[in-house]
Amino acid sequence: MNILLLFIAALTLAQCKEIPLLAPVAPEGVESRADEDSLTEDDFTLGAQMTYGNAMPEGIPIESANENASEQERAMLFEGDIMLTEEQRAIVDRGIQSEIDEMRSGVSAKSRLWPRSKGNKIEVLVPYTLKTGFTDAEKALIAAGIDQYHKGTCIKFVKRSNEKDYIEVFKGDPGACWSSLGRTGGKQRISLGNGCPGTGVVTHELMHALGWLHEQSRADRDKYIKIHWNNIEKNMWSQFRKCENCDAQGTAYDTTSVMQYGIWAFQKSRNLPSMTKIGCPEDQVWPSKESGCRLGQYNGLNKSDLKELNLMYCQDTGPVTEPPCSNEPDFSRSCEFWALQGYCKHSFVQFMMKNCKLACGCPS
Numbered sequence: 001m002n003i004l005l006l007f008i009a010a011l012t013l014a015q016c017k018e019i020p021l022l023a024p025v026a027p028e029g030v031e032s033r034a035d036e037d038s039l040t041e042d043d044f045t046l047g048a049q050m051t052y053g054n055a056m057p058e059g060i061p062i063e064s065a066n067e068n069a070s071e072q073e074r075a076m077l078f079e080g081d082i083m084l085t086e087e088q089r090a091i092v093d094r095g096i097q098s099e100i101d102e103m104r105s106g107v108s109a110k111s112r113l114w115p116r117s118k119g120n121k122i123e124v125l126v127p128y129t130l131k132t133g134f135t136d137a138e139k140a141l142i143a144a145g146i147d148q149y150h151k152g153t154c155i156k157f158v159k160r161s162n163e164k165d166y167i168e169v170f171k172g173d174p175g176a177c178w179s180s181l182g183r184t185g186g187k188q189r190i191s192l193g194n195g196c197p198g199t200g201v202v203t204h205e206l207m208h209a210l211g212w213l214h215e216q217s218r219a220d221r222d223k224y225i226k227i228h229w230n231n232i233e234k235n236m237w238s239q240f241r242k243c244e245n246c247d248a249q250g251t252a253y254d255t256t257s258v259m260q261y262g263i264w265a266f267q268k269s270r271n272l273p274s275m276t277k278i279g280c281p282e283d284q285v286w287p288s289k290e291s292g293c294r295l296g297q298y299n300g301l302n303k304s305d306l307k308e309l310n311l312m313y314c315q316d317t318g319p320v321t322e323p324p325c326s327n328e329p330d331f332s333r334s335c336e337f338w339a340l341q342g343y344c345k346h347s348f349v350q351f352m353m354k355n356c357k358l359a360c361g362c363p364s
């Protein structure tokens with residue numbers, strides 16, 4: 001009984017924390033949208049005309065770009081460019097591998113996926129807003145990245161009207177390119193600072209928001225890439241942790257996935273690669289394009305990325321369907337954290353099934 005009381009007290013506290021006491025309150029149903037921009041047909045047309053290869057200077061990987069982000073922001077990033085929610089951060093800090101795996105496996109945690117629209121059409125609508133501050137060229141590049149999803153998958157990024165869960169794309173600090181992992185509930189942000197907008201980075205960050213981790217986090221990565229631990233600062237070793245329980249959906253490892261980090265990621269010295277493709281020279285940081293030894297790329301979604309996206313979101317009988325109870329929002333944002341503690345299955349089953357159905361994966 002005492003445990004139950006403690007739990008209820010914790011719930012109350014968790015709830016209180018979510019109420020901004022001093023924040024200005026807009027009249028009910030009215031949101032300030034003065035600082036919102038949008039992508040127009042012209043942006044998409046211009047984006048289609050841009051040369052993808054020129055969109056981002058080659059050799060500036062996302063993880064290096066984030067070296068320019070503020071210290072505070074970098075300290076919050078996981079694997080270089082993933083902004084965790086408070087709950088996710090708590091899980092990482094606890095350091096229990098199975099919990100981290102569960103959190104990281106966006107592709108297997110259904111509550112983190114974006115739901116399919118109702119009706120017969122296989123379509124996943126992801127609402128987003130775009131903050132002001134981007135140049136016309138940057139907007140065209142963002143549009144070009146989005147267009148790759150529209151052309152190759154059933155996922156459609158649509159301007160938000162009043163949906164609860166949505167992505168806010170904003171211009172972060174120069175070089176700060178990061179995203180949240182999977183659908184986090186409510187507003188989640190994608191930072192595209194100066195130097196970020198390019199089809200590669202845009203598609204990469206959007207794919208995080210759809211639930212994907214980096215290619216080098218896959219459990220089978222050691223068969224395809226070699227991690228050069230000596231060339232990586234020890235405090236960065238955790239960035240190369242594998243996600244043993246993540247579901248690779250039966251797809252092959254692809255060193256040219258847009259989710260694969262470059263040879264330089266978290267390198268100790270500019271001359272030493274932190275990882276190389278198996279069978280390739282282990283001392284080259286800039287192998288020729290023809291050698292097939294480069295890792296990652298900045299053109300955007302490639303065949304295997306599209307295959308994974310389609311497998312997860314767009315199959316006829318795919319696992320992503322509107323969860324039967326998704327119309328009932330979770331009682332608290334902490335539900336997901338509690339679910340990861342296993343409370344849907346033990347300790348607080350009754351409470352969780354009543355109040356945290358979404359986080360518990362909508363059990364039948």
Ligand SMILES: [Zn+2]
Pocket residue numbers: 062080081082204208214
């Ligand atoms: Zn990333």
